[in-house]
Amino acid sequence: MKGTFLTDVQELRRRARAHVEAGAVTEGYKGDRETVIKLLNEALATELVCVLRYKRHYFMATGIHAEPVAAEFQQHAKEEQGHADEIAGRITQLGGEPNFHPDGMLTRSHSEYVEGDSLTDMIREDLIAERIAIDSYAEMIRYVGEDDPTTRRMLETILAKEEEHADDMAKLLSSLDPTKA
Ligand SMILES: [Fe+2]
Numbered sequence: 001m002k003g004t005f006l007t008d009v010q011e012l013r014r015r016a017r018a019h020v021e022a023g024a025v026t027e028g029y030k031g032d033r034e035t036v037i038k039l040l041n042e043a044l045a046t047e048l049v050c051v052l053r054y055k056r057h058y059f060m061a062t063g064i065h066a067e068p069v070a071a072e073f074q075q076h077a078k079e080e081q082g083h084a085d086e087i088a089g090r091i092t093q094l095g096g097e098p099n100f101h102p103d104g105m106l107t108r109s110h111s112e113y114v115e116g117d118s119l120t121d122m123i124r125e126d127l128i129a130e131r132i133a134i135d136s137y138a139e140m141i142r143y144v145g146e147d148d149p150t151t152r153r154m155l156e157t158i159l160a161k162e163e164e165h166a167d168d169m170a171k172l173l174s175s176l177d178p179t180k181a
């Protein structure tokens with residue numbers, strides 16, 4: 001039946017009416033919902049840990065180069081919070097529950113929470129965390145594939161932002177410490 005548009009309209013309407021309580025999740029949903037929700041909860045934890053780490057770095061940034069770097073930390077914290085909100089929203093659309101529980105958050109998270117002793121340390125740790133996020137989003141995107149285009153699109157947009165973040169941190173690092181570039 002390739003080439004024809006999926007099902008007849010009656011069948012589409014019937015499917016939409018059945019299981020109305022499932023909201024945005026229809027019978028046509030091709031993803032493994034449980035797994036997608038679990039992965040999204042790990043992404044949520046990753047983003048929340050990133051918010052906390054960037055906030056810590058923002059408030060602890062000191063020294064002559066601190067001001068522009070701190071501003072960047074603050075900006076990233078805000079953007080990671082935005083990602084966390086988008087992910088939590090998608091989890092509820094899929095009929096799941098976003099896990100905001102502090103217990104186990106660091107275990108669910110893919111990125112780490114490292115405080116760092118100096119400005120350079122902080123930037124390096126943030127760069128590492130962004131590189132982890134990049135790999136983990138890329139893997140999730142490959143997993144979701146064509147099964148859940150909405151989740152995939154969201155993950156792709158977030159991935160592009162994480163790449164920007166990594167680039168920001170790499171540039172800051174090389175401007176402060178040319179030996180690490
Ligand atoms: Fe993020």
Ligand SMILES: [Fe+2]
Nearest residue numbers: 130161162165
């Ligand atoms: Fe990021």
